[in-house]
Amino acid sequence: xxxxxxxxxxxxxxxxxxxxxxxxxxxxxxxxxxxxxxxxxxxxxxxxxxxxxxxxxxxxxxxxxxxxxxxxxxxxxxxxxxxxxxxxxxxxxxxxxxxxxxxxxxxxxxxxxxxxxxxxxxxxxxxxxxxxxxxxxxxxxxxxxxxxxxxxxxxxxxxxxxxxxxxxxxxxxxxxxxxxxxxxxxxxxxxxxxxxxxxxxxxxxxxxxxxxxxxxxxxxxxxxxxxxxxxxxxxxxxxxxxxxxxxxxxxxxxxxxxxxxxxxxxxxxxxxxxx
Numbered sequence: 684x685x686x687x688x689x690x691x692x693x694x695x696x697x698x699x700x701x702x703x704x705x706x707x708x709x710x711x712x713x714x715x716x717x718x719x720x721x722x723x724x725x726x727x728x729x730x731x732x733x734x735x736x737x738x739x740x741x742x743x744x745x746x747x748x749x750x751x752x753x754x755x756x757x758x759x760x761x762x763x764x765x766x767x768x769x770x771x772x773x774x775x776x777x778x779x780x781x782x783x784x785x786x787x788x789x790x791x792x793x794x795x796x797x798x799x800x801x802x803x804x805x806x807x808x809x810x811x812x813x814x815x816x817x818x819x820x821x822x823x824x825x826x827x828x829x830x831x832x833x834x835x836x837x838x839x840x841x842x843x844x845x846x847x848x849x850x851x852x853x854x855x856x857x858x859x860x861x862x863x864x865x866x867x868x869x870x871x872x873x874x875x876x877x878x879x880x881x882x883x884x885x886x887x888x889x890x891x892x893x894x895x896x897x898x899x900x901x902x903x904x905x906x907x908x909x910x911x912x913x914x915x916x917x918x919x920x921x922x923x924x925x926x927x928x929x930x931x932x933x934x935x936x937x938x939x940x941x942x943x944x945x946x947x948x949x950x951x952x953x954x955x956x957x958x
Contacts, residue, residue, distance in 0.1 A: 687823050690814035692765070693799035696789040696901075697812050699742045703735040703771055703787045704805030710734065711778065711806070731778060732756050735771035735787065743767055755897045766792045768900035768923060774873030788875035790900025792923060800901030802879045811879040811905055819882050819909040828911030829887040829932035834864040834942070837887035837935055840877045841870055844893025853927075853952050854892045860946055861890065878902025881930050882909040888931035888939050890916065896923035896957055902930070912936040917954050918944045924957040 751766035774785030790800040802811040813819040819826040882905035916927035918940040
C-alpha cells in the first residue's frame with residue numbers, strides 16, 4: 684500500500700515499524716524467554732524486545748547514521764539534528780503472557796518538535812502514521828480525534844506505572860476520580876496503542892503517570908495531527924520528556940485538563956520529566 688504521507692522520515696518510521704512488527708508477530712507464536720529489570724516483578728523484558736530493537740537500531744544506523752536515538756532497552760543516545768524515540772515492543776507484559784495487544788512505536792523529533800511517528804500493531808495489521816502538517820492516518824485512512832463533548836460521554840483509557848504498588852496515590856487517586864465521571868474506562872497494557880486509539884477516535888481521552896519519551900512521542904504527533912490535544916498532566920505544554928500526561932479530543936480538553944490539574948494540585952503532585 685502506498686503511504687499517504689510525503690515525509691521521508693515518516694515513511695522510514697513506517698518501514699522500520701513494519702519490519703520490527705513482522706519479527707514480533709513471528710516470535711509471538713514461539714516459546715518466550717522473559718527476564719526482569721532489576722528487582723521489579725512488574726517490569727519485564729522479552730527476548731523479542733531485544734531482537735526487535737536490534738533490527739530497528741541497525742536500520743537507523745544504516746539509513747540515518749547522523750541522527751540521535753533514544754531506545755527503551757539499549758538507551759542508545761547520540762547527538763544530531765534529529766532524534767528518534769524507539770520502543771521495540773510496547774506491551775511487553777501482554778506479549779509475555781500471550782495477550783494479543785502490543786505494538787512497535789517509533790517517533791522522530793527535530794529542532795521544532797515532533798515531526799513524524801509510526802505505531803504498528805502487527806497482529807491486527809494496523810499501521811498508524813503521522814507527519815507534521817500532513818495529518819494522521821490508519822492504513823491510509825485519515826484520522827480524526829473524538830468529538831465527545833464531556834466526561835459523561837467519554838470512554839477513557841489509562842495505564843499504571845511499574846511502581847504503582849510503592850506509589851499508588853497519584854495513579855489510583857486520579858483513576859478513582861475519573862472512573863466516577865466517565866462513561867467508561869479501559870486499561871489495555873500498551874500506552875502507545877492507547878494514544879493511537881485516541882488519535883483514531885476510538886478512545887475519547889487518556890491519562891497516565893510514569894511514561895517515557897519512547898512511549899508517548901509517536902502517539903503525541905498522531906493525536907495533534909488528528910486534531911486532538913496532548914498535555915502534561917497539570918495542563919502544561921507537552922514535550923517528550925513529560926512523564927505524566929493526558930490526551931483527548933479537543934472538545935474534552937478543558938474539562939479533562941481541569942480535572943487532572945485540580946487533582947494533582949490537591950495531592951501536591953509535581954509533574955516529572957525524563958532525566
